[in-house]
Amino acid sequence: MLQTASLNAKERIIEAAVSLFNTKGFAGTSVRSIAQKANVNVAHISYYFNGKSGLLEYLVAWFYEGYLKVMERTCLSQDGLNARQSLSRLILDILNYQQEQRQLARFVYREVTLDSVLIREVMTTYLTKEKFYLSSLLEEGMKKGSFRKIPVAHFIIQLKSLLTMPYLHPQYMTEVLYLQPHESYFVKQYYHEMEIWLDFMLKENGPALSYV
Structure with a gap:
């Protein structure tokens, strides 16, 4: 995988979500924790994926x-x-x-x-x-x-x-x-x-x- 610093916001969200979903499960992972790990604003997740459910469908x-x-x-x-x-x-x-x-x-x-x-x-x-x-x-x-x-x-x-x-x-x-x-x-x-x-x-x- 690419170094997180070299990824754009969307790519960082994807990488963070996959990591958290694997360790905490989909239900146990909050949008806020994904945003924090990806170093983006929570609004980015809504913008790119229309929320956590949209992110799941995308992945x-x-x-x-x-x-x-x-x-x-x-x-x-x-x-x-x-x-x-x-x-x-x-x-x-x-x-x-x-x-x-x-x-x-x-x-x-x-x-x-x-x-x-x-x-x-x-x-x-x-x-x-x-x-x-x-x-x-x-x-x-x-x-x-x-x-x-x-x-x-x-x-x-x-x-x-x-x-x-x-x-x-x-x-x-x-x-x-x-x-x-x-x-x-x-x-x-x-x-x-x-x-x-x-x-x-x-x-x-x-x-x-x-x-x-």
Whole structure:
């Protein structure tokens, strides 16, 4: 992240809000505390975001707009890659994106577990599109024989769990497992392990998957 002194008022508000939302939670963070940490007037938050709720909407949309751009870049520009290669590239790109936006990713992934009007809109606007991209890759792989037949919805559950775990629970990763998900070498090692998991799950000699 940039040094706070080099950021403009809007950027400082965003950085301060993400930090406070992660440590105190959205409900436990006041507009005044965000303004104080960002070294701006409270009125700036109303001006740029129309209050704390508007700031929340902005952060969630900002994260998922970037997330979907990563998916679109891989899924819509195949560059001669087959479904398996595209899925591998997509996983690495998502891991890198989450690593770059790790504080925002943690906050957004926590918020998505709640039931609210905003999150229902996120499900419809962003996560349904995410499902489309992932399902399309998996169905293409099965159609062309690159992947064995798999229950797509269950596979997506497992894939998303593996992708989000390090960034949803970084404190657990650091203090219990002694891993450093914020380090670039972690992404490389974790991606390698996910590649092994993909081969195990998608190849013809992988485990038998029940549809019952």
